[in-house]
Amino acid sequence: EQDRMTLQQAAPFPIGVAVDVKLLMTDSAYRHTVNQEFSSLTSENALKMNRLLVAPNQYNWTGGDALVDFARQTNKRMHGHTLVWHVAVPNWVQTFQGDSLAWENLLKSHIQTVIRHYKGRVKSWDVVNEAFEADGSLRKTIWLEHLGSDYVARCYQYAHEADPDVLLFYNDFSLDIKPLKAAAVKAMVMEFKRRGIPINGIGLQAHISIYNSDSKFRDCLDDMASTGLQIHISELDIRLNAKKIKDFIVSDVLLQQQQQKYAAIVRAYKSAVPKKQQYGITIWSVGDNDSYLVNDCKCPDAPLLFDTGYKKKLAYKGLMGAL
């Protein structure tokens, strides 16, 4: 019975995917898979600051609009990623000269311009991405340097001001294996609640490998869910080649382990996160060839649900079976 179902039909919560706009527009097998299987879309790159804010006060909405329009036409939830991330800072911003007020206005204006542009079309945003180091301290980014240690809170206030209906997420990686970082994220959320700073959800990226501990991941979900916020597994992929070996060989045994790991993540999510806090699970790309892990690393791997020809892998079966 489950054989004829798609992921979005079988899932009791939204099942999302990170979408590359160029592939969406040019590859019909890619587009078909996205459309069939997933109920929520995240912009892989199209809504990042370096793509949108191409020059001072100059926005290029082409890619972002194409994706958001597609989401609307296909009735999918659109999750915006991401307004503030130290990696996606445009070159001209990196060399920007200005006092702290000019920097504050630059970031405030960016957050509010983008949120207003997509008001009513994007349901939720990763407002700030990866603001913490593994030791729980604030990451020494260009934003921290120019805006000071309370900048994260102000980003959420600015976002809420621009659209009081949009859901605001904080997103970060390795929370399951970096307890000090996880504690810092939780402490920030609790502080926001005390101070009345708007925040609706936590995104756990989950770029993991077949060697990650299931119980640690489950405990982390449990801990984050104790905040009462929405919990989004926001960027799931499961590497086989954990050590990034250049001449690595993908074997059937490893693909079976991956199947088990996808199932374990779904089971952990269903058991640790109360239903009303289940914002969903988003997979970070469609086919194994599309994964940034494979493309940026130039090392063999197969981290996703679909193979290079968009055929369902054992990983798909693992996820589906646990939904």
Ligand code: XIL
């Ligand atoms: C990655 C994209 O997948 C790549 O295409 C891009 O070159 C760099 O960014 N954590 C995040 C995502 O929050 O934005 C990153 O996406 C992957 C890691």
